[in-house]
Amino acid sequence: MAMSGMGSDVVAVLPEVLLLVGALAALVGGAYTPRERQWVLRLVAVAALLGSSAAAVVGLTSPAGLVFEGTYAVDSTTGAVRLIVAAATLLVIGLGVDELAGHRQESETYALLLLSATGAVVMAGAADLLVMVVAFLLASIPLYALVGQARTASAAEGAMKTYLMGALFGIVLLTGVVVLLGVSGGEAGYAGLAVALETAPAGAVAAGAVAVIVGLMFKAGGVPGHFWVPDAAQGAGVTAAAFLTTVPKIGAVVAIYRLVDALPVTVDAQLVVAVLAVASMTLGNLAAFAQTAPRRLLGWSTVSQVGYALLPAAVAGRTDLAEPAMVLFLAAYAVTNLAAFAVVAALPRRVSIDDYRGLARSHPLLAGALLVSLLGLLGTPPTSVFVGKLLVATAAWDGGSGWLAVVLVVNTLASLFYYLRWFAPVFRGGEVDGEYPEPRAWATRAAVVGGVASVVLGLIAGAV
Amino acid sequence: MLSLVVFLPLVAAVVLAAARGLPDAAARWAWVVVSLVEVALVAVLWWRYETPAPLSSTESGLAFEEQVPWIPGVGTSYHVGLDGLSLPLVALTVVVFAACSIYALREDRRPRTQAALFLFLQTACLGVFAAADLIVFFVFFDLSIVGMYFAIAGWGHGSAQRSALQFFLYTFLGSLALLLGFIGLYVASGTFDMVELAANPPLVGAGVTGGLVLATVLVGLAVKTPTVPFHTWLPPAHTDASAVGSAVLAAVLLKMGTYGFVRIAMPMLPDAWRDFAWVILAVGIVSVVWGALVALAQTDLKRMVAYTSVNHMGYIVMAVGAAGLVGGSDEQARQLAITGAVTQMVSHGLITGALFLLAGVLHARAGTYEMGRFGGLAGRAPRFAVLLPVAAFASLGLPGFSGFIAELQMFTGSIAIAPVTAVALVGILLTAALFLRALQRLLTGEPGELTASFRDVRASELLAVAPLLVLATLLGVLPRPLLDVIEPAAGTVAALVAR
Known part of the structure; x- marks a missing residue:
């Protein structure tokens, strides 16, 4: 019985397995493939991602439930995260092809991307503290390597910061897990945890919960674990930067949601998340004001975006809207943020937002994609982030935290300044073109795909 | 049919934006043709329009209704329809945009892009007035801000970038406040559908919550209208926008604010509206007087016209505020005030559109709006x-022009309800004075330093301005066709706000 149960469990997590197999294939295959033929491994990675998405779609049709003895949730949220992560990673590879093709570490990059993506999905699905910790490590460790790959001074700085912050927050996370396990009598599964913690001392539960949430904020790239984000976004290769500001966040936000939902009412974990969310959006926005480098600006913008994404977790269990709002926001954010990064990837020589002057005339497609993605990140309709923000704010209000909706609106207004500062020069005259090389082809395509997807996702949001 | 009217300009905009090799002349004429087709389509709509049964629990109160599910999870759908409040504004929109397309036949700065942008803007404006769902309303409302931002920044003059930014920030703030209010309505009712919300207003008797939701909605609409004290974005935006940009901004975009009062705030938050009625009334009167006084002090023709917009919008705010003073007033007076308010929206759109286009003539010839130099x-x-x-x-x-009909109704209604509104009559006196003085400075007297370089109105400019003025005159002489459409809807609003 145990054997057959285990077998069906493996089938239930086929999407994750496919990602892992793809990562290993890319890693091993890379060692035996000459550099000029490494594109084969790109196809392997893409095939793994497509296979994983297909399996995820099939998985969505089967009933929700827990697998592996209640440690892993296979439900619509996990299913959606699988699809979002796979699609986002595909977009990342798409926008990175120009940078990676023929690169000395091309296959390793694909392996690292897929490994980290696996970690992000498992984090989102984890219904058990220990599984969540393993997923956290699986999602983090490849990132250090990804950031450091660029072999420049700023990449080294970014990698160092990421690594140190990761180590620190990993320890905080583990401490929190240990405390929670201690007071729950060794009960790690969320279902059992919820029951066991109800009678546990509230102070200890609160301390453990805060530590776990704070630890996860490193992966989410939100306050207080946000320091590495802008440096890594600026210093790393653009492929890595696009990935690390998008995919790990998805896993971390869902993990926080699931944990908060599982904690007993004796502790107000929702309030902790609310405070961190507000701090993230506000700090991210304020810091983004002064930025002139597009990638650093986007880095800070992702800090603020994760604040919005955390609002559903701040009302977890208090409204039915929270879960769909979170999923839709994450999906919308992922494609929109990647579209913006794809534009940056297509124009690697434009290192300041002033260099984007006159882009609308010289490269209208890219300018259009940039406009859609920046207005999208701002939350202007009809892009999908607008629908996401709308649902998130509605969920927050419906969950009894109307003030969070107000904070979201105020922050949205504040963010207008820096998004506008970037795209205003794009549509202004005063050509500075000529000294720049032609935009990279694949990144341009990825930008267009991302921009279109961002709008289409908003229009068909009802179906999603 | 209605969706076709709304989205046809967008389709044309996409085509124009994509057709990079298109000669400028073809782009200009394509815009004219599309906008005239729109006028024809709306004329057909008007002709086929029959006053729908008033709003009730079974009737939507809308004609040409269309509904497609969008995000069922939060009760929002693509829901559009027209009634006596929205049909006149839809008609106004297509007429003003057509006038702009003709006026822009002489545009030599990126005419293809401008045509695409204004067609996009037209879809946004039509969408706002046709919307029967708060989120659809908001989507188009926000898109109109984005479109107008580019219209000012891309084709403006002077410190256009700065003014465009200020416009964007200010009206975006307003739109976010509006969104917050919409979410409040949703949380209280479980739907974003405007028909359902008007039929069964949530938050009745909810006291503070109802007041807060109305306050956020009002701030959002007041910024857009704009009323004192939220009007400071308007004069710079107008002064630095191009002639067609200003015309659209004043004639159509400002109406979104006042339209929101009668479409959203009054029917959906009736008891909060009644509680706030005195405040709204007072803001209206202050806007009337303040707008007129500041306009009187201007030497720049365009700024002056911009401030008269604050004044003219003030009458509307005053009238709808008065319509909320239910106790001791009779329904007829309140209906009259609302009818006057809607008539004023149309009338102001036509007349101010024409005024801004004429100000554009001045600028095209001499590069300035300074009245003293002519x-x-x-x-x-x-x-x-x-x-x-x-x-x-x-x-x-x-008398003889549409503005008279509108103001007569607004004042008759308002003074019958609240005699204090007679104070606002001062505004009429002041506007009369300032316009006469402006005419005197520009047209009569010794030739100014720039008079010699002034070339008379060209054919395309004449064809753009004259129809607007002809319509304003026609409505002043024969207002019945318009009033027949507006009155039943105004009566419904008057009844809804009295619940």
Whole structure:
């Protein structure tokens, strides 16, 4: 019985397995493939991602439930995260092809991307503290390597910061897990945890919960674990930067949601998340004001975006809207943020937002994609982030935290300044073109795909 | 059919934006053709329009209704329809945009892009007025801000970038406040559908919550309208926008604010509206007087017209505020005030659109709006000397023009309800004075330093401005066709707000 149960469990997590197999294939295959033929491994990675998405779609049709003895949730949220992560990673590879093709570490990059993506999905699905910790490590460790790959001074700085912050927050996370396990009598599964913690001392539960949430904020790239984000976004290769500001966040936000939902009412974990969310959006926005480098600006913008994404977790269990709002926001954010990064990837020589002057005339497609993605990140309709923000704010209000909706609106207004500062020069005259090389082809395509997807996702949001 | 009217300009905009090799002349004429087709389509709509059964629990109160599910999870759908409040504004929108397309036949700065942008903007404006769902309303409302931002920043003059930014920030703030209010309505009711919300207003008797939701909605609409004290974005935006940009901004975009009062705030938050009615009324009166006084102090023609917009919108705010004073007033007076308010929206759109286009003529010739640098234009430019006085007299509310009909109804209704509104009559006096003075400075007297360079109104400019003024005159003489459409809807609103 145990054997057959285990077998069906493996089938239930086929999407994750496919990602892992793809990562290993890319890693091993890379060692035996000459550099000029490494594109084969790109196809392997893409095939793994497509296979994983297909399996995820099939998985969505089967009933929700827990697998592996209640440690892993296979439900619509996990299913959606699988699809979002796979699609986002595909977009990342798409926008990175120009940078990676023929690169000395091309296959390793694909392996690292897929490994980290696996970690992000498992984090989102984890219904058990220990599984969540393993997923956290699986999602983090490849990132250090990804950031450091660029072999420049700023990449080294970014990698160092990421690594140190990761180590620190990993320890905080583990401490929190240990405390929670201690007071729950060794009960790690969320279902059992919820029951066991109800009678546990509230102070200890609160301390453990805060530590776990704070630890996860490193992966989410939100306050207080946000320091590495802008440096890594600026210093790393653009492929890595696009990935690390998008995919790990998805896993971390869902993990926080699931944990908060599982904690007993004796502790107000929702309030902790609310405070961190507000701090993230506000700090991210304020810091983004002064930025002139597009990638650093986007880095800070992702800090603020994760604040919005955390609002559903701040009302977890208090409204039915929270879960769909979170999923839709994450999906919308992922494609929109990647579209913006794809534009940056297509124009690697434009290192300041002033260099984007006159882009609308010289490269209208890219300018259009940039406009859609920046207005999208701002939350202007009809892009999908607008629908996401709308649902998130509605969920927050419906969950009894109307003030969070107000904070979201105020922050949205504040963010207008820096998004506008970037795209205003794009549509202004005063050509500075000529000294720049032609935009990279694949990144341009990825930008267009991302921009279109961002709008289409908003229009068909009802179906999603 | 209605969706076709709304989205046809967008389709044309996409085509124009994509057709990079298109000659400028073809782009200009394509815009004219599409906008005239829109006028024809709306004429058909108007002709086929029959006043729908008033709103009730079974009737939507809308004609040409269309509904497609969008995000069922939060009760929002693509829901559009027209009634006596929205049909006149849809008609106004297509007429003003058509006038702009003709006026822009002489545009030499990126005409193809401009045509695409304004067609996009037209879809946004039509969408706002056709929307029967708060989120659809908001989507188009926000898109109109984005479109207008580019219209000011891309084709403006002077410190256009700065003014465009200020416009964006200010009105975006307003739109976010509006969104917050919409979410509040949703949380209380479980739907974003405007018909359902008006039929069963949530938050009735909810006291503070109802007041707060109305306050956020009102701030959002007041910024857009704009009323004192939220009007400071308007004069710079107008001064630095191009002529067609200003015309659309004043004639159509400002109406979104006042339209929101009668469409959203009054029917959906009736008891909060009644509680706030005195405040709204007072804001209206202050806007009337303040707008007129500041306009009087202007030497720049365009700034002056911009401030008269604050004044004219103030009458509307005053009238809808008065319509909320239910106790001790009779329904007829309140209906009259609301009918006058909607009529004023149409009338102001036509007349101010014409005024801004005429101000654009001044700028096109001499590069300035300074009235003091002209003079004696009557001798030099006879056509200009006919059009400008007609527009000015229409704007100050002379009998025979649509403005008179509108103001007469608003004041008759308002004074019957709250005699204190008679104070706002001062505004009419002041506008009369300032327009007469402006005419005097520009048209009569000794020729100014720039008069010699002034070339009279061209054919395309005449064809753009004259229809607006002809319509304003027609509505002033024969207002029945318009009032027949507006009155039943205004009666419904008057009844809804009294619940």
